[in-house]
Amino acid sequence: MNAPTPAAHLAIAQRDVPAAFLEALKARFGDNCSTAQVIREQHGRDESAFTTVPPPAAVVFAECTQDVADAVKLCAQYQVPVIPFGVGSSLEGHLLAVQGGISIDLTRMNKVLSINPEDLTVTVQPGVTRKQLNEEIKSTGLFFPIDPGADATIGGMSATRASGTNAVRYGTMRENVLALEVVTASGEIIRTGTRAKKSSAGYDLTRLFVGSEGTLGVMTEITVRLYPLPEAISAAICSFPSIADAVHTVIETIQLGVPIARVELIDSNSVRMVNAYAKLGLREEPMLLMEFHGSPDGVKEQAETVQALASEHGGQSFEWATTPEERTRLWTARHNAYFAAIQSKPGCRAISTDTCVPISKLADCLLDSIAEADASGIPYFLVGHVGDGNFHFGYLIDPNNPAEFEAAEQLNHQLVARAQRLGGTCTGEHGIGLHKMGFLIDEAGEGAVDMMRTIKHALDPHNIMNPGKIFHW
Structure with missing residues (x-):
């Protein structure tokens, strides 16, 4: 089993950025090319646990396709790495300039x-x-x-x-x-x-x-x-006495073929953090947040079916939301779970990970991972798009405490390895980036990763496109 790349052990291999290249970049882009320290630093970090990577040498603010093409041609000429940049919300180190180079900011291409x-x-x-x-x-x-x-x-x-x-x-x-x-x-x-x-x-x-x-x-x-847009939308929350009860409700819902649009799991830790952050009064128990789309009769039938399943597993305190304002309130609470968790421990940093498993293995994977996290003593939050077997843990650690970093990395390692043993994947939606390169080899095999590497060599022979990500060159 290959380990992930620990944040503390990240290898930095910066390539030289020739002065002539920067001069050519400035000549082509003028004020749309910045080498200011604050701009470079802004484009040299994301939401991952990697915090010590130097920023890119310059940032180009592209405004059209030709801008991007001209910037990449210059990078190809001088063999300088280029990293595309959106809003910086990556969680696995995708945006970091581990081999130097420039960032191409695409936010002005917003038509x-x-x-x-x-x-x-x-x-x-x-x-x-x-x-x-x-x-x-x-x-x-x-x-x-x-x-x-x-x-x-x-x-x-x-x-x-x-x-x-x-x-x-x-x-x-x-x-x-x-x-x-x-x-x-x-x-x-x-x-x-x-x-x-x-x-x-x-x-x-x-x-x-x-x-x-x-x-x-x-x-x-x-x-x-x-x-x-669906003719009718209804959202509901339901609390459960245990994570297992909530997960089994989801499994039965999916296996029955109920066309539920969203079903999110939030553990009791996350509910407590969200209550404090958003001034809500949700029951501090494991909770499912669900949404149903369709005709008025179809939505009613779906909701009644799921409510009956939930009741068989101890589900209670159903709260329905049919107006856009009520639904927004519920989903805002879910989307704020990350920020609520960060605020719950001032000065902390979240090491966030995700996996996805076959729906039949969801309960086994979740419950064993929760037991390990509880035993570690590290605060954590758990949220998941559990309708398709995808879930996220966020381990809240002191960034200045190496022991906590190592413990969180070990939890991450055990969680992903468990998911893979159960027929799942090391990442359902975050991607590989820097953090999960070892796990990709475990999952796909050396032969498949070699094939990916062959494609990369063929399409990017000088390794300038976001180098150092997904697999080693």
Whole structure:
């Protein structure tokens, strides 16, 4: 079993950035290229546990595809690494300049380029955020369902193959990205896929780039699926006497084929933290937060079925929310769980991890992982998109205490290894980044990782696209 890369043991191998390169960059981009320390530092950190990586040598603020192509061509000429940057919400070190280079900030490329409501598609630039997208298309009666919690960019979500709370009903970015415009490692602009719902034309390059974490190219246009807004939406919370009761309710719901749109598990630690943070009065017990989409009669039938299942497992204190304001209040509490946890222990840092297992193995994986976390004495929070077997632990540690770092890393190691033994994956949605490179070898095998490496060598022969991530060169 390969261990993850501990934050304290991260190898930094900075490449030289020639002065001539920086001069050429400044000449091409002017004020849209910054070498200011504060800007570089802002683009040299994310939400991961890695805190000691030097920032990139410069930041380019791209405003169009040609900007990205010109920046990458200069990087290719001087063999300088390039790291695409969205909003910096990565949790596994994807954005860190472990081999130096520059950051290309794509947040100014934030236009919705074309909306095709008849085809249920929209094409956007990578800097468009999911909330912005839904705001701009709401008049069409459609919505984009992928919701990873953070208001991430569509480019970042595509690069990490994000999913989130709605994945059990609507799938992940893998199923919802139809076509891409990509700047390759040589600075060439290519297109993959079309707006058609399916294709048998050659290799599926769209799926190759989705989830590649910026290691193969920079996405500059993304076409995604849209869905009709449900006629009726109902949300509910339900408390349970134990995690096992909550999880078995979820398992039976999925196995019965109930088309639930969202089902989130929040453990009692997280409920307590959220109550303190958001001034709520939720029962401080394990809780499921559910949402049902469909016709009024369909939603009612789904909700009644799940309520009956929950009652068989001790579920109580059902609270229903049918207005947008009530639903927003409940989901805001869920999305604030991370910030509530951080505030619960001033000065702490969260080492966050995720796994995904077959739904039948969810209870075994969760309960054993909880027992280990409780025994360690390290404060933690647990949330999960458990309808598809995906869950997250956040271990709250003192960043200045090496012993706590090591203990949290050990818990992470045991959790991921358990998930893999049960037929699951080392990451359901965070991606590999820096932290889970060893686990990828365990999961896919040396042969498969070698094949990935061969693809990387072929498409990026000088290893300039976000080097040092996913696997070693």
